[in-house]
Amino acid sequence: MLKIGVLASGKGTNLQAIIDAIRRKEVPAEIGIVLSDNPDAYALERVKKAGIRALYLPAGRFKTYLEERIEKNYINVLKKEGVELVCLAGFMRVLKRDLLNAFAGRIINIHPALLPSFPGLESWKQALNYGVKFTGATVHFVEEGIDSGPIILQAVVPTKPDDTPETLHRRIQEKEHIIYPLAIKLIAENRLRIEGRRVNIEGSGLNICCE
Ligand code: GRF
Numbered sequence: 730m731l732k733i734g735v736l737a738s739g740k741g742t743n744l745q746a747i748i749d750a751i752r753r754k755e756v757p758a759e760i761g762i763v764l765s766d767n768p769d770a771y772a773l774e775r776v777k778k779a780g781i782r783a784l785y786l787p788a789g790r791f792k793t794y795l796e797e798r799i800e801k802n803y804i805n806v807l808k809k810e811g812v813e814l815v816c817l818a819g820f821m822r823v824l825k826r827d828l829l830n831a832f833a834g835r836i837i838n839i840h841p842a843l844l845p846s847f848p849g850l851e852s853w854k855q856a857l858n859y860g861v862k863f864t865g866a867t868v869h870f871v872e873e874g875i876d877s878g879p880i881i882l883q884a885v886v887p888t889k890p891d892d893t894p895e896t897l898h899r900r901i902q903e904k905e906h907i908i909y910p911l912a913i914k915l916i917a918e919n920r921l922r923i924e925g926r927r928v929n930i931e932g933s934g935l936n937i938c939c940e
Pocket of ligand 1: 742744840
């Protein structure tokens with residue numbers, strides 16, 4: 730069983746999708762701990778309901794990243810828990826070198842766009858404002874740089890003429906909830922081979938499609 734740690738700041742629907750997929754035995758993993766930098770994150774409620782260990786760890790005085798001593802705290806807690814894979818699920822802080830090095834090649838993220846298009850915040854709004862016909866969701870490895878690591882899985886979501894940011898984000902999230910647990914499953918089954926920026930998937934049985 731792959732032991733994962735989840736970092737979440739918000740509503741935690743991706744976290745829920747991971748919890749549910751593990752429960753359905755679709756993903757051979759267990760959640761060791763969930764950490765949040767936001768005491769009001771609904772993600773923490775979800776975890777309580779699911780009986781999973783969770784901790785609120787304040788982020789310190791910076792808005793977009795963790796203070797160095799606090800990042801060490803995150804590392805210690807994750808290591809102590811025996812976490813082998815760190816999953817960012819709506820975690821609103823950029824990770825710095827210490828945490829990246831502590832889990833080198835073992836941190837993944839879900840992003841609500843087809844990277845490398847629309848990195849950063851509120852990507853569904855960016856996509857709508859740009860006028861793209863297709864956007865989607867991306868699961869990728871995390872490295873230094875914003876939303877820039879090697880891509881594991883993507884799912885395509887067509888935009889519609891009458892889309893609002895909310896309707897588009899909702900459809901993107903439906904895809905996120907499929908591809909994030911799937912990416913964790915692939916890692917748990919040791920089916921990913923990384924060659925430079927390319928992540929090759931061993932074996933078949935993958936059928937991800939746009940709609
Ligand atoms: C998702 O859209 C994810 O792509 C982005 O943050 C959002 C988190 O949503 N990184 P949730 O908290 O999992 O519902």
